[in-house]
Amino acid sequence: xxxxxxxxxxxxxxxxxxxxxxxxxRAREILEGxxxxxxxxxxxxxxxxxxxxxxxxxxxxxxxxxxDM
Numbered sequence: 001x002x003x004x005x006x007x008x009x010x011x012x013x014x015x016x017x018x019x020x021x022x023x024x025x026r027a028r029e030i031l032e033g034x035x036x037x038x039x040x041x042x043x044x045x046x047x048x049x050x051x052x053x054x055x056x057x058x059x060x061x062x063x064x065x066x067x068d069m
Contacts, residue, residue, distance in 0.1 A: 023049045
């Protein structure tokens with residue numbers, strides 16, 4: 001089970017909805033990339049996607065309109 005401190009992942013402006021959307025899009029990219037290359041994944045796509053955000057390989061950039069909500 002993955003136990004990540006959400007405050008670390010969310011940052012000061014990111015909403016949970018934005019995080020869930022970004023993680024699901026990244027997980028889909030990971031899965032589709034593995035299928036295209038005909039390779040198997042070592043972990044679950046969602047876990048790999050969350051780790052990408054936690055480790056800073058991907059960042060969430062929100063528009064100013066969303067940040068002010």
